[in-house]
Amino acid sequence: MKSKEIQELVLRLYNDGCGGNEIHKSLRGLISKRTIFYWLKSIKATGTIQLQGPPGCPMLVRSKGLIQKVKHRLSNKKPISARSLAKKLNVSPM
Known part of the structure:
Protein backbone atom coordinates (compact mmCIF):
# COMPACT_ATOMS: atom_id res chain seq x y z
CA MET A 1 0.00 0.00 0.00
CA LYS A 2 1.09 3.53 -0.60
CA SER A 3 1.45 5.96 2.26
CA LYS A 4 -1.48 8.10 1.09
CA GLU A 5 -3.76 5.05 1.04
CA ILE A 6 -2.65 4.07 4.53
CA GLN A 7 -3.30 7.60 5.78
CA GLU A 8 -6.81 7.53 4.32
CA LEU A 9 -7.41 4.14 5.94
CA VAL A 10 -6.24 5.41 9.33
CA LEU A 11 -8.46 8.49 8.96
CA ARG A 12 -11.47 6.31 8.04
CA LEU A 13 -10.86 3.93 10.96
CA TYR A 14 -10.52 6.86 13.36
CA ASN A 15 -13.76 8.40 12.10
CA ASP A 16 -15.47 5.01 12.62
CA GLY A 17 -14.52 5.22 16.30
CA CYS A 18 -11.42 3.04 16.50
CA GLY A 19 -8.62 4.00 18.86
CA GLY A 20 -4.91 4.02 18.17
CA ASN A 21 -4.27 0.50 19.46
CA GLU A 22 -7.21 -0.91 17.49
CA ILE A 23 -5.97 0.76 14.32
CA HIS A 24 -2.49 -0.67 14.89
CA LYS A 25 -3.91 -4.17 15.35
CA SER A 26 -6.09 -3.89 12.25
CA LEU A 27 -3.10 -2.81 10.16
CA ARG A 28 -1.12 -5.77 11.56
CA GLY A 29 2.02 -3.77 12.25
CA LEU A 30 2.21 -2.18 8.80
CA ILE A 31 2.75 1.19 10.46
CA SER A 32 4.37 1.73 13.85
CA LYS A 33 2.25 2.73 16.82
CA ARG A 34 4.23 5.92 17.15
CA THR A 35 3.33 6.96 13.60
CA ILE A 36 -0.33 6.12 14.09
CA PHE A 37 -0.53 8.14 17.29
CA TYR A 38 1.30 11.03 15.58
CA TRP A 39 -1.27 10.93 12.76
CA LEU A 40 -4.15 10.77 15.26
CA LYS A 41 -2.77 13.83 17.02
CA SER A 42 -2.73 15.63 13.67
CA ILE A 43 -6.30 14.49 12.93
CA LYS A 44 -7.52 15.80 16.30
CA ALA A 45 -5.84 19.16 15.75
CA THR A 46 -6.65 19.81 12.08
CA GLY A 47 -9.11 17.13 10.96
CA THR A 48 -6.66 15.72 8.41
CA ILE A 49 -3.23 14.16 8.30
CA GLN A 50 -0.92 16.93 7.20
CA LEU A 51 2.65 15.81 6.90
CA GLN A 52 5.43 18.34 6.76
CA GLY A 53 8.63 18.09 4.80
CA PRO A 54 11.63 16.36 6.29
CA PRO A 55 13.34 18.19 9.13
CA GLY A 56 16.82 19.61 8.84
CA CYS A 57 18.75 21.42 6.17
CA PRO A 58 17.53 21.32 2.59
CA MET A 59 19.14 18.86 0.22
Whole structure:
Protein backbone atom coordinates (compact mmCIF):
# COMPACT_ATOMS: atom_id res chain seq x y z
CA MET A 1 0.00 0.00 0.00
CA LYS A 2 1.09 3.53 -0.60
CA SER A 3 1.45 5.96 2.26
CA LYS A 4 -1.48 8.10 1.09
CA GLU A 5 -3.76 5.05 1.04
CA ILE A 6 -2.65 4.07 4.53
CA GLN A 7 -3.30 7.60 5.78
CA GLU A 8 -6.81 7.53 4.32
CA LEU A 9 -7.41 4.14 5.94
CA VAL A 10 -6.24 5.41 9.33
CA LEU A 11 -8.46 8.49 8.96
CA ARG A 12 -11.47 6.31 8.04
CA LEU A 13 -10.86 3.93 10.96
CA TYR A 14 -10.52 6.86 13.36
CA ASN A 15 -13.76 8.40 12.10
CA ASP A 16 -15.47 5.01 12.62
CA GLY A 17 -14.52 5.22 16.30
CA CYS A 18 -11.42 3.04 16.50
CA GLY A 19 -8.62 4.00 18.86
CA GLY A 20 -4.91 4.02 18.17
CA ASN A 21 -4.27 0.50 19.46
CA GLU A 22 -7.21 -0.91 17.49
CA ILE A 23 -5.97 0.76 14.32
CA HIS A 24 -2.49 -0.67 14.89
CA LYS A 25 -3.91 -4.17 15.35
CA SER A 26 -6.09 -3.89 12.25
CA LEU A 27 -3.10 -2.81 10.16
CA ARG A 28 -1.12 -5.77 11.56
CA GLY A 29 2.02 -3.77 12.25
CA LEU A 30 2.21 -2.18 8.80
CA ILE A 31 2.75 1.19 10.46
CA SER A 32 4.37 1.73 13.85
CA LYS A 33 2.25 2.73 16.82
CA ARG A 34 4.23 5.92 17.15
CA THR A 35 3.33 6.96 13.60
CA ILE A 36 -0.33 6.12 14.09
CA PHE A 37 -0.53 8.14 17.29
CA TYR A 38 1.30 11.03 15.58
CA TRP A 39 -1.27 10.93 12.76
CA LEU A 40 -4.15 10.77 15.26
CA LYS A 41 -2.77 13.83 17.02
CA SER A 42 -2.73 15.63 13.67
CA ILE A 43 -6.30 14.49 12.93
CA LYS A 44 -7.52 15.80 16.30
CA ALA A 45 -5.84 19.16 15.75
CA THR A 46 -6.65 19.81 12.08
CA GLY A 47 -9.11 17.13 10.96
CA THR A 48 -6.66 15.72 8.41
CA ILE A 49 -3.23 14.16 8.30
CA GLN A 50 -0.92 16.93 7.20
CA LEU A 51 2.65 15.81 6.90
CA GLN A 52 5.43 18.34 6.76
CA GLY A 53 8.63 18.09 4.80
CA PRO A 54 11.63 16.36 6.29
CA PRO A 55 13.34 18.19 9.13
CA GLY A 56 16.82 19.61 8.84
CA CYS A 57 18.75 21.42 6.17
CA PRO A 58 17.53 21.32 2.59
CA MET A 59 19.14 18.86 0.22
CA LEU A 60 22.16 19.95 -1.80
CA VAL A 61 21.49 20.73 -5.42
CA ARG A 62 23.57 18.61 -7.76
CA SER A 63 22.53 19.25 -11.31
CA LYS A 64 24.51 18.29 -14.38
CA GLY A 65 24.81 21.94 -15.36
CA LEU A 66 26.28 22.96 -12.02
CA ILE A 67 28.73 20.05 -12.04
CA GLN A 68 29.89 21.05 -15.53
CA LYS A 69 30.35 24.68 -14.40
CA VAL A 70 32.47 23.60 -11.44
CA LYS A 71 34.59 21.27 -13.58
CA HIS A 72 35.15 24.02 -16.13
CA ARG A 73 36.17 26.56 -13.47
CA LEU A 74 38.51 24.05 -11.79
CA SER A 75 40.18 23.14 -15.07
CA ASN A 76 41.63 26.66 -15.37
CA LYS A 77 45.29 27.05 -14.45
CA LYS A 78 44.52 29.63 -11.79
CA PRO A 79 43.68 27.83 -8.53
CA ILE A 80 40.47 28.78 -6.75
CA SER A 81 39.18 27.76 -3.35
CA ALA A 82 35.92 25.88 -2.94
CA ARG A 83 34.52 28.66 -0.78
CA SER A 84 35.16 31.42 -3.31
CA LEU A 85 33.90 29.24 -6.17
CA ALA A 86 30.70 28.57 -4.22
CA LYS A 87 30.25 32.32 -3.70
CA LYS A 88 30.70 33.00 -7.41
CA LEU A 89 28.23 30.29 -8.40
CA ASN A 90 25.81 31.30 -5.59
CA VAL A 91 25.63 27.80 -4.06
CA SER A 92 26.38 26.28 -0.68
CA PRO A 93 30.09 25.57 -0.05
CA MET A 94 29.29 22.07 1.26
